[in-house]
Amino acid sequence: MTPLPLADRYARFRDAVFSGIEETRLPGFAEPLTELDLQSLWFAGAFGSEFTSTEGKAVRITDCGTWNSGPGPDFTGCAISVDDQMLHGDIELDPDARDWERHQHGANADYDRVVLHLFFDAPQERFYTRTSQHREITQVVLSSAMLASDAKPNRGLAAARLGRCATPLHEMEAARVQSIIESAAQYRLELKSKRLHRCVAAQGREEAVYQALARALGYSSNQQPFVLLSQRLPLKRLLKTDAPSREALLFGVSGFLEVMRSDDTEPETRAYLRQLWSQWWKVRNDCLRWLEERQLPRWKLKTIRPGNHPQRRVGALAAMLNVWPQVVAPLADATRWSQAAWRETLLALTHDFWSTHYTLLANPAAKPLALIGETRVQEMLANVAYPLLVPERTRLWAEYLELPALLDNQKVRRAVQRLFGDDPRGKDFTKKLHHQQGLLQIYEDFCLEDDSACANCPFPERLKEWS
Ligand code: SF4
Structure with missing residues (x-):
């Protein structure tokens, strides 16, 4: 992989800040992990x-x-x-x-x-x-110290208030602010690249791409359950089966078939469930251990908008696997990449049931629903395609810089409030995806690490050294 120069610059900036307090930033998880979580990390090559x-x-x-x-x-x-x-x-x-x-x-x-x-x-x-x-x-x-540095605990949100860095940022020329945000974005992309390429080394390129796309389908609350599902059902196994069996496996192992009572559903859904069960029965015994031990993905369903419901996203994963060669070909190597062709493939995905249903319990929608919409495609571009390809062809960084900001993210909004407050330039630095990514990185590296209400945060002083 080719090192990215701006990422390196931001890494030196960030590490200089944190030298001497490394103990508090040791890679590892704050939350207790289950054996299943540990196995999942191992399987993804995180150790x-x-x-x-x-x-x-x-x-x-x-x-x-x-x-x-x-x-x-x-x-x-x-x-x-x-x-x-x-x-x-x-x-x-x-x-x-x-x-x-x-x-x-x-x-x-x-x-x-x-x-x-x-x-x-x-x-x-x-x-x-x-x-x-x-x-x-x-x-x-194995130890948590072996974990890749991007395996960080979920540190929640920092308070939404104006930060001490807002004044020096306001006084900086726009080009310098852009430069630091762009460098932080490149650093973030490099972290994602390393995680993805570690998975490529452990699982092979197509398997790693499949897992990363599944993770992106789980954004934001169900990323880990989607990773588990894709690890439980590796691509090499799914591609050996026909489309109906594949879909039944995905819904069976996800646990959605076991908990669904046919009587609770609409006639159209009942027919779909019958179709899934007719295949799931044949393979259910294979998955008995997971079912008996309830080692199924733990879906987060509270506060999920219908369009993001994991059942619908599993349907999208099944549809994606039906045209897998088209999905994976542009990612096979950086010289074959075409953003337009890839977007078109994903946006054109349809499904007999999921193009008109939000969940297995929902009534049919009045009009067809996009199986994978623009924001989901952008999530995949940001977290799969460019992290995979940019280190292999650094000129793709220029293409990445042009991606608009489509994703709404609470952390980004907090970051803008803290770093820019009412400064109208805050809006200028949130128009592109790389702006959001850079701000997220700064927010995580500085705001979420700070417990002094900005007093001891080194970011404002370090800004003066950024030329
Ligand atoms: S913690 Fe640091 S980076 Fe975050 S708002 Fe305060 S001064 Fe700025």
Whole structure:
């Protein structure tokens, strides 16, 4: 990947500010994580792919396999190298090393193919992981410190009031303000690129693109459930099935079929549900473990506008997979990119049921609904297409700069209030997508890190050094 010069400039600006208080910004999550969350992070490559085992051996993941839906180890069909010796088998991930014995994996032949045991905590005394055949399994201790720096806790919102930086920003020439916002936007894009390219390294390009598009469909409240759904149902599995089976799998594994009573629905929906169930029954047993353990995506449905309902978005994902070659071809490499063709493909998606329904319980809409609208396409451009392609062809940065701001974001509004207040220039710096992205980065790096009501925030002083 080609380094982006403005991103580097902003990184130095930001890191200079934070040197000396690094402890409070250690990568990691403030909120407790479930085992499922940890597995999802691992599968997305968020912990990296090169490790040192508890015995000091070099461990490299070359294929992270399939996230197992049945009994047995968490990931199957994996390939790893340990001190350059290739091993093919399964991977088990546990919060604590002792879970291996607590769950009696050491006496269970289903775990005999495990070649790597990952865990986050372990007893002080040496703990060995062994199969039922008494074969010792390589161990790697994972920690939050290994997480990529973009795996940040959700830090909520800072108060909406005028900040101390508003005066120096007001006094700066517009070109300098533009320069700092553009640099912060490039830095943000580079963070997204790194996350996406880590997933490309772990899963392959098409799989990573599919997961990233699924995440974008979940914006804003259901991104993680969509990532989980796409990890549970990898592209390589979905593309092997026909369209009706694929759609049934998506709705079945999402949990929407299990909770829906046919009697509660409209006749047209009942026919659609019958169609889904006729396929879902055939594969339901495959997914039994997830269903029994309720390891299904935890959808957030409160305060969701009907147009953003996850059921509708799962329908959009199914429609997207029906024309997958058209969706993925412009993203195959940066020289084949055409923004216009990609937009057209996504905007033209339709679905027999979801082009007229908001949810499985809703009445049919009076007129056809866009399955994927302009703002959703822009979300995908901002979070998938350009982060994937700009580092491979830096001239696409100029194209990115021209994207208009379509997304409404509460954090951006807060940032504008704090940085610009009533200064009319605030409006000028929110017209483009990159303005929003740059302001979000500054807001997260400075406003959300500040607990001194701006008094100790270094941003206003550092502005003077920005030439
Ligand atoms: S915390 Fe810093 S960046 Fe945020 S408004 Fe206050 S001075 Fe400005």
